[in-house]
Amino acid sequence: MDDSVNTRYPILLVHGLFGFDRIGSHHYFHGIKQALNECGASVFVPIISAANDNEARGDQLLKQIHNLRRQVGAQRVNLIGHSQGALTARYVAAIAPELIASVTSVSGPNHGSELADRLRLAFVPGRLGETVAAALTTSFSAFLSALSGHPRLPQNALNALNALTTDGVATFNRQYPQGLPDRWGGMGPAQVNAVHYYSWSGIIKGSRLAESLNLLDPLHNALRVFDSFFTRETRENDGMVGRFSSHLGQVIRSDYPLDHLDTINHMARGSRRRINPVELYIEHAKRLKEAGL
Template structure:
């Protein structure tokens, strides 16, 4: 009898594990009211977070979204919008395959043939992976401070054994698992070195050589806005580090790139030119790397642009392009 119960328990555990492993983590963001159709694009808008990112920690009533206050605002302005959930720390290919599953889910739910993809930081190369493997499912790509050509911060950490060890212990074994647990998808894999290699300048150069795109400029200018596969490409970024003295976490993180690059032509984690993809909307907003997604909790510079406004305006841009 005990053996049967044990086998049953094991079966249930394996079954639950399988269910969790297959759970995509896709979140549909709805609004309690719709005030306009200003952001009502032809195709759904799908957001993808960056390294150490998340879709939402907690519940819709008691939680924090990665793109803080952005998606609900778009929904109130008519957008059909989704947040995706991929591994906080993994390679572009692993994250990309996770994202592809959720893109397919959006297409099945909406009946739309394509989606507009928006990715922040490592989300930039991650959404580019979808264009590489399934260009017919992509209407547009928008990289917000995307690590399109990588971040030297990652190269430096990979080359520093002490920093790598500390970040592995804290990031891979504590922070990232806690994030996936709070997201309700604890079985998402995490690997710091694969993540760092993917967003490093060396790894990004190799990735872009393997999967070239006319949307990636060879210099610090614009890439091709619409490539031969019909996909539209956009990008923007900031060039600030400390924008609000109350935002201690953001200010601390944003000192990494100035140390690596020995200059402030970056948003604290990614250099300005390395974020360019397609049409560069602007590359010098008074924003740090976390300001760009309205973190932490909406704290920003006094005269800085409102990130929520920028995303709303971009959704309207996509709408006017027929996307």
């Protein structure tokens, strides 16, 4: 039996905004949990709101960590968070570091998202447009949770958006600074309060014509449009999060040729010749194991 990534502590994969554990046969972390399990890791996907602020999602995550510890007898857990899931994981590690062995941010907006800033500017607070958009996206989040079998999870898309803007994350970072670099584009401390911090992310590279089957991927094409909304990290983003905005702790790499959804293995097949996202998770689990985590 393969036990190459049999980490000391269980791994929890924490989804981002509009995420879920699974809907039917479709998993948010596509093929990733299965691959890690096959290599000997103990992996769980917690059930948290598809849309809410970082603290609300974090409190849900913390409750499930307590339950998991009772079920499997683990003293601590490794958290791997994608997108907003990184902020959710950071919150838990900040308020309960004794329960967390490591936090890994995958495409996490650790300094905010310029895309969220643009969306926030598009809706005037208190006006009809904001009210309608918030109601629709909150309903969509509830629909996703219902499809995944968890209809009672609280949803608030407006709170989620505010929590992902540059200003919103700056406020969050003042309260929970663990793992953050002290200069833009640098690395943060690799360990704080006995919690290990890591991050990796990608950027959209090259022209559409150079991307083979990604030309046929509507989500990738949408992320290329979102790329044009960035001003600080123009051409250095994954369509939702800027390269340096993603930095946290030990930065493994922040310029993989992957867009925001590629890093959870939602990608056109033609791109697999360049890099396989699933292998990044397996390599990282080996890294955690080697670190005694």
